[in-house]
Amino acid sequence: MSSYILIIDQGTTGTRAIIFDEGANPISQSYRQLNQYYPEPGWVEQDAKEIWQSTLSVIKGVIEKSKISPSKIEAVGITNQRETTLFWDKNTGEPLGRAIVWQCRRTVDICEKWKKQGFEKIVKKKTGLFLDPYFSASKIRWAIDNIPSFNFLISQGKILFGTVETYLIFKLTGGKKHLTDYTNASRTMLFNIHRLKWDRELLSMFGIPENILPQPLPSRSIFGKTEKVPFLPSGIPIAAAVGDQQASLFGHGCTLYGDTKITYGTGCFLLVNTGERLFDSPNLITTLACDSKGMPCYALEGSIFIAGAAIQWLKEGLQVVSDPSQTAEMAQRIKDTGGVYFVPAFVGLGAPYWNPKVKGAILGITRGTKKEHIVRASLEAIAYQVKDLVGVVEDTMKFKIKRLRVDGGVSRNDFLMQFQSDILGVPVEKAPYSETTAFGTALVAGLTTGLWSEEKIKFFLKKGKVFSPKMDEEKAKFLYQGWKKALLLLTGKA
Secondary structure (H helix, E strand, C coil): CCCEEEEEEECCCEEEEEEECCCCCEEEEEEEECCCECCCCCCCEECHHHHHHHHHHHHHHHHHHHCCCHHHEEEEEEEECCCCEEEEECCCCCECCCEECCCCCCCHHHHHHHHHCCCHHHHHHHHCCCCCCCCHHHHHHHHHHHCCCHHHHHHCCCEEEECHHHHHHHHHCCCCCCEEEHHHHCCCCCEECCCCEECHHHHHHHCCCHHHCCEEECCCCCCCECCCCCCCCCCCEEEEEEEHHHHHHHHCCCCCCCCEEEEECCCEEEEEEEECCCCCCCCCEEEEEECCCCCEEEEEEEEECCCHHHHHHHHHCCCCCCCCCHHHHHHCCCCCCCCCEEECCECEECCCCCECCCCCEEECCCCCCCHHHHHHHHHHHHHHHHHHHHHHHHHHHCCCCCCEEEECHHHHCHHHHHHHHHHHCCCEEECCCCCHHHHHHHHHHHHHHCCCCHHHHHCCCCCCCEECCCCCHHHHHHHHHHHHHHHHHHHCCC
16 A cells, blocks of 8 residues: 655745655645734744644645545654744643744844853854844743743743744644654754753753753654644654754755755755764854754754845835746846845844844945846845855865755746856756755655665655856956945945
């Protein structure tokens, strides 16, 4: 009898479910967009109930489209937007307020206070992370300080915290399991990546109670079994939980030292596998990823906050395109940006600058600037930010990246991928499948259940379209220098 794996990919802009067959081929998928809420400048929220309802909706949709019996689903895997912080009632599962999304900057002042108290070095040493609003710890602290009756409910043992995968595991298991995996735990700023456990010294420093935290497990684990989930039989094991970027890394087959991938989504995320080695970089974070067996290893990561979100802004904010796919054609109508540079710091700048206070700007505008110049500058800005990251990675590791594997919705923009190759001067290899994150999670789930061996999944990894450098090297340098000057004007450093 054929076996299938159901993957839930809960992202920032929407929730997707994909069913993979025994050959790791996606046979059907279903998607539902999610709302984001912006109650104050810099704040970003989502509705936890909507996240769950969207999950149920795509599970129903993907099963109906596949025309398979749900009884043939051997395992469920979860991959998710990381850092996004949720709280819910331990007994009822009812959310306590909206989810605080990873992009949210409401906790800038909390992080500044912690820096003044001298917490920054110990946080970096123990967690591999910078003390930044991006990560979950300051979001938890904000909730404790600002949500009415929160402290009372904690004292009664009624509140649970989790990132998205923890919330979904709780709901899928009928409220029986409160678990996370190492890749997601390593994004909270509370997890000791050396000892693979919650760090009590950090919890004490931040004033966060340990009893609200989930139990961490390797990504390749059984996280419980489905119970009372509409459209699914009870008893299906949840056989993988992986943060979206680490899942993408695994889906690219980046399991060896130096293997590098970038996911172009709402944000842009570069990960390079460092195996058992930890690097202390002043500009990059260290995170936990999965080795070829699906077990813990280390990776360096650079996170760009705004990538696809800039293209979304062109559509919804400026309204210069009606569909993101139009940006490639518009960019090619002109030979260059006419000296226009766009720094999309809508929520500050991530790696390698880590400046939460800088605002976005468009520089170099003249009377002759047209919407095509703005569109092209928006796409080029994504590539420049990636080059910033690649340069820091190479300096840190003393290692030259010779090839870049890419995925994510924005990687479908061929103009951007070619420009990326030109600016970096290396081949850019696009994944042959659009949903690399779900694919990587399916591979981990298949390893957990024994459906696939480590050797077998190597045969599932394929190459996609390759973009090779075409631009003159001196021209590429000149364009990149213009980007650095734009950053210097905005931040005082580049």
